Amino acid sequence: MSRQIIAPAEYREIFLSDRPLVDLRAPVEFAKGAFPASTNLPLMNDSERQKVGTCYKEHGQAAAIELGHSLVKGKIKAARIQAWLDFFSAHPDANLYCFRGGLRSQLTQQWIREAGLEVPYIQGGYKAMRQYLIDTIDNTPQQQQLLILSGITGSGKTEFILSRSESVDLEGTANHRGSSFGKNVTPQPSQINFENSLARELLRHQERQESCLLLEDESFLIGRRAIPKVFFSAMQQAQVLVLEEPLEARLPRLLDEYVHKMQRGFEQHYGAEEGMAVFGAYLRQSVEGIRKRLGHQQTDQLLQLVDSSLQTQLQRNTTEQHLEWISLLLEKYYDPMYQYQLEKKAERIIFRGDRQAIHQWLDERRSNRSE
Template sequence: MRDNSDDYRSLFLTDVPMMDVRAPIEFGKGAFPGVLNRPLMDDEERRRVGICYKEHGQDAAIALGHKLVKGDLKAARIASWKAFAEANPNGYLYCFRGGLRSQLVQQWLAEAGVEYPRVIGGYKAMRRFLIDTLDEAVRDCPLQLVAGLTGTGKTEIITALDNSLDLERHAHHRGSSFGRHATPQPVQIDFENRLAIEALRVRERGARTLVLEDEGRMVGSCSVPLELFRAMQTAPLIWLDDSLENRVTRILGDYVIDMRAEFALQYPQSPEQAFEAFAAYLLGSLLRIRKRLGPEHFQALDQLMRQALEQQQRNDDVQGHRGWIEGLLRDYYDPMYAYQREAKEERIVFAGDRDAVIGYLQDGRSL
């Protein structure tokens, strides 16, 4: 059998398969990408063992655990661990601290004929490693932020670079009132873990700077880690320009065409229900900024949006959405971003279109 591992760096850089044997409630509060939850105890069993530990000590808690997980239940869980181990012979298992639970799973697997290694220190040690990894990246690598009006394609710049951190992708949110997707955002810890793993990989590729999109503290419900956000407040800005026509087309693709496709995937048996959910997403997103739009602008845009949705549902024509998108950009987002640009003018070190910005960030002038 391979040795148990405490080489967290290699585990994350090489996407080593891992089996998390914590209870589902623990897994739901924070985990690592791609990891499968195969618990030793379910939530209720864990709760009872925890109470026993507090009241009667470790030996009594262990005895209760063996009483709760036995017979057919124990056999079923061993079978699920064995299936994972056989499907992932290069993988590892872990519990919260790399202690009793993971050792017991190892023991029961060994008794079933499978020798399988565990991660020393468990979830807690790996989580600490990722927190430190992101803090070190922020400390050691100067940041550069891509800024610009809504719809200029800032995410496209981030995607094109090999030294970028994609906050919106890891948060599963586009960072605006229309930014949510058809599926939920990750919990905060999952967001932080994914971001730290990307930072680890970017630095492994030899990056000397980190490029991010200029974001607020919150990306939907996910909060940018504090040390990273503090560094972003003084980082130089690269301003991305594009025409209003191109921006409208890009937003039409992102918020109308792509979003309808996302909702269609969520309701594969009911196109009508999918469209209703999509329409509710658009109308609800506009409603969230009603106060900031003011009653007249809101009513005008709401009417344009409803007309566009009717046209789209009737004949699958999305072009009617251009009206409310252009109005939203011109009357809401552009004035807001113009104000923000004025406040940050001294930090802008370069401005240009997509190709110019990518060239600037790639050719060394930005270092």
């Protein structure tokens, strides 16, 4: 196929290489979901797209095309062509796409060509590439053995996941730590963007040719983002490794995660005074989020301890008192919930141990598979 058109056979390389992409769809389309390396430089803005779409429904394609040309002309057309030229000048290897790889791609390519530059567009457009990524997620469990890393709250599962090349970090991809206290300073991606990024990470994992795919034990929802159903179903059937960690190691880790890192993040984002206020609100909202499951009495007790800890922190510049409510949170909520969930996974557990033991188990497994 001509290099003026990028064939579907190249989708994999596009995503693996993070090739720069120009998304010609309207901003409202782009906001719902886009690809990780894409930049929105639309042929039509939201208003223009709506008018053309209405015209297409009422009067057909020819009338819609004519209206589109009348809306995007003169200085508007020149400014958009210049924006494309600037982008492709900075990214010579970039490609462009619209929703289906149809008229918007072809017209944009023609205008750029008339301005003296040859740029390829992607056959099938966003719709076909998006389907490719969905298929990548759904097919992965059939192509790669999944292993699930479970462990009690504060055992350092995410740290462990990040240290292994066999793994894909679901929480990092969803920008949420997967618990009631898992919110980050920056917002989660849209559901579509989460799925697109997950598919890209799975493609990268395939390229590494690992002996398994190691994933952290997650609920169906990571914050407000859902793990794709086929993939999650496979996770629920996969064998489980249990990371064991004593309470004395878990508490300082959670103090750092819930308090130090979050306070620092909010203050960097909002400034010292407002950041501290937002940090306090984050802790209270996180506790309120488990009220139904924890009960009113224990939730109110936790909230009192949180408020007292925040007050002490402001007065004495120390965070040690936060360990009181974190300890109570583990005792009354997280640890009982974990034990209940682990009992349901009992038949799937194939190994348990501390981080060194699990590292050794995985290393030996990899070595045995490569022989």
